[in-house]
Amino acid sequence: MSPFARRLPILDWGRSYSRATLGADLMAALIVTIMLVPQSLAYALLAGLPPEAGIYASILPIILYALFGSSRVLAVGPVAVVSLMTAAAVGQVAEAGTAGYAAAALTLALLSGLMLFAMGMLKLGFLANFLSHPVIAGFITAAGVLIAAGQVRHILGVSGSGDTLPEILHALWLHAGETNPVTLAIGAGATAFLFWVRKGMKPALLALGTPTRVADILTKAGPVFAVAATTALVWGLGLADRGVKVVGEVPQGLPPFTVPDLSPSLVSVLLIPAALISIIGFVESVSVAQTLASRRRQRIDPDQELLGLGAANIGASFTGGLPVTGGFARSVVNADAGAETPAAGAFTAVGLALAALALTPLLYFLPQATLAATIIVAVLSLVDLKILRHTWAYSRRDFAAVAATILVTLALGVETGVSVGVALSILLHLLNTAKPHVAEVGLVPGTEHFRNIHRHRVETCPTLLTLRIDESLYFANARFLEGMILDRISGDPQLTDVVLMCSAVNSIDYSALETLEELQRELQARGIRLHLSEVKGPVMDRLQTTDFLQHLTGKVFKSQYDAFVALTGARAKPSERPVQS
Structure with missing residues (x-):
């Protein structure tokens, strides 16, 4: 037409x-x-x-x-x-x-x-x-x-x-x-x-x-x-x-x-x-x-x-x-x-x-x-x-x-x-997005799927914390995410790596970017590396216009499974049946 x-x-x-x-x-x-x-x-x-x-x-x-x-x-x-x-x-x-x-x-x-x-x-x-x-x-x-x-x-x-x-x-x-x-x-x-x-x-x-x-x-x-x-x-x-x-x-x-x-x-x-x-x-x-x-x-x-x-x-x-x-x-x-x-x-x-x-x-x-x-x-x-x-x-x-x-x-x-x-x-x-759902996830045995540790029997590693963010990040919810992560890692001396699983993040505005930079500095001061996984193309395009990725203490992984394998050395066997969330 x-x-x-x-x-x-x-x-x-x-x-x-x-x-x-x-x-x-x-x-x-x-x-x-x-x-x-x-x-x-x-x-x-x-x-x-x-x-x-x-x-x-x-x-x-x-x-x-x-x-x-x-x-x-x-x-x-x-x-x-x-x-x-x-x-x-x-x-x-x-x-x-x-x-x-x-x-x-x-x-x-x-x-x-x-x-x-x-x-x-x-x-x-x-x-x-x-x-x-x-x-x-x-x-x-x-x-x-x-x-x-x-x-x-x-x-x-x-x-x-x-x-x-x-x-x-x-x-x-x-x-x-x-x-x-x-x-x-x-x-x-x-x-x-x-x-x-x-x-x-x-x-x-x-x-x-x-x-x-x-x-x-x-x-x-x-x-x-x-x-x-x-x-x-x-x-x-x-x-x-x-x-x-x-x-x-x-x-x-x-x-x-x-x-x-x-x-x-x-x-x-x-x-x-x-x-x-x-x-x-x-x-x-x-x-x-x-x-x-x-x-x-x-x-x-x-x-x-x-x-x-x-x-x-x-x-x-x-x-x-x-x-x-x-x-x-x-x-x-x-x-x-x-x-x-x-x-x-x-x-x-x-x-x-x-x-x-x-x-x-x-x-x-x-x-x-x-x-x-x-x-x-x-x-x-x-x-x-x-x-x-x-x-x-x-x-x-x-x-x-x-x-x-x-x-x-x-x-x-x-x-x-x-x-x-x-x-x-x-x-x-604003209320529905200001406090986004953030799930701590682990690997479902025998698969490459990651699910909420409180809902499924999954494999985790004491030195690795993986959080799946189920909302785009913007000025109204970025500080909530930062505070939640800092509360979670406090009192856990074994942690060496934090991975933010971004499969549901469609955008990150400038306020959220500044919050991620501040979060990275906080984690670095505690000897913890920050990683990202499953970042969508448009979001990655935007991040590449900044110097955030150059200062990132960890890596950006294409999949959460790649991150889990690289950071824990473990490898799960493929499952014959898909796992339902």
């Missing part, structure tokens, strides 16, 4: 596009479009924006991702967690419903897009690996609980606010007496129906003899049925006059051309929230894309995903949208509906554009309680409390990180929660 085609994946899959692929993509686009109309409206309201912003954010961004993205089935648009983060960030600089609020959302989308695109050009997709899955799962779980709790006020038909769970619950308690019975009936009914659609509608249709394909389409269209039924109910019975809050007038037409506000004061406030949205959005998107790609034995390019998501967010900022990313639910639906290429996303954008042109007048009497029900049912699928049980059983350190992320997000809000999550991910990495 040429570098140009790599930057524009459409040049790759577009060459083999066929009539059969077109049919599959069109069917998937139809199903996803039906799903996205109510979902886009709901997520725009969740972000504190007019409902049409959700549709606008699902048109040009999808097309741009189809041009630049590497996933064949990822569906880009507003998602629950990013919409919540948008509301939290923009709410700091403007009041919801004002022109300044909408302009700030555009600026947030542009900043996020520029950051993602720049990261893609710099090939920084690997940075997503620094966010541990347990911490991200904890954050998304907490965000799902926050989103669902925040929508309860629309189900009840009461006023309320709050960015944290205590604030939300306190507001609901204060206004519970203002509950509108009609709104509650609509909201609770829509919620129950949508839960039934997810679990029971398809089996019920199949039991009635409905073809599987038709049952799938009708199940995916469940939210549309809820929207249509409740809208007709409110219109037909005049329930808006009885206090049922409706969406109201939704502008009819294609997305407008908009210009983000780039005033320095606004940009400086939104810079950090944009970075956090970029990180969380990218991690969520690439996780979904990798999962779906693996099902089809395909691959995605994280760096290209950064470019695709960056272009999508930039497009959203100039077409009246809000920050977007790849959504789990819509992407799974897109894949299950048979999408073969990103062209399905482009066809979805066309469908949404037609909806914006022709269907928006029909949404005037759509109850906000129905959209709240759509959000609640969608986000509760993100809540994964099993992660607490799993991490408790596997690693107390991971459990503490997950629990802390959940509690901080619920108690202090989304931005603080994601910041803590990022910090905890980095801290976990």
Whole structure:
């Protein structure tokens, strides 16, 4: 593949596009479009924006991702967690419903897009690996609980606010007496129906003899049925006059051309929230894309995903949208509906554009309680409390990180929660590498294998100490290694040689090099030689640019067995069976 085609994946899959692929993509686009109309409206309201912003954010961004993205089935648009983060960030600089609020959302989308695109050009997709899955799962779980709790006020038909769970619950308690019975009936009914659609509608249709394909389409269209039924109910019975809050007038037409506000004061406030949205959005998107790609034995390019998501967010900022990313639910639906290429996303954008042109007048009497029900049912699928049980059983350190992320997000809000999550991910990495596993090893009799003396019956020599280092050496763990070695050799007068087995050492930074030099001087002062074995080529190349090897009191051995033979004079007989570690 040429570098140009790599930057524009459409040049790759577009060459083999066929009539059969077109049919599959069109069917998937139809199903996803039906799903996205109510979902886009709901997520725009969740972000504190007019409902049409959700549709606008699902048109040009999808097309741009189809041009630049590497996933064949990822569906880009507003998602629950990013919409919540948008509301939290923009709410700091403007009041919801004002022109300044909408302009700030555009600026947030542009900043996020520029950051993602720049990261893609710099090939920084690997940075997503620094966010541990347990911490991200904890954050998304907490965000799902926050989103669902925040929508309860629309189900009840009461006023309320709050960015944290205590604030939300306190507001609901204060206004519970203002509950509108009609709104509650609509909201609770829509919620129950949508839960039934997810679990029971398809089996019920199949039991009635409905073809599987038709049952799938009708199940995916469940939210549309809820929207249509409740809208007709409110219109037909005049329930808006009885206090049922409706969406109201939704502008009819294609997305407008908009210009983000780039005033320095606004940009400086939104810079950090944009970075956090970029990180969380990218991690969520690439996780979904990798999962779906693996099902089809395909691959995605994280760096290209950064470019695709960056272009999508930039497009959203100039077409009246809000920050977007790849959504789990819509992407799974897109894949299950048979999408073969990103062209399905482009066809979805066309469908949404037609909806914006022709269907928006029909949404005037759509109850906000129905959209709240759509959000609640969608986000509760993100809540994964099993992660607490799993991490408790596997690693107390991971459990503490997950629990802390959940509690901080619920108690202090989304931005603080994601910041803590990022910090905890980095801290976990440092904790896991700052005290590397170092095993004292000996020779397995009859073989050339070396294993931990505390786990296997091995041969050792009283004058030789062999330590296998199971981690790369860098500034955070070098001193730990030095202290551990000095503690081990103290009080052992028979030792004459120490061998560091470096088979698992992928790199040695300058701080670690200085520590090794200091260790060598300490050992030399005690009459002990320092040797290395099984040093990897890239590590050896780096060491040869220094004078460390010239000052080394011992030798560098190609294998640990060579070192054992040379330093002890012993030679083991080969074994007929390999030894399992």
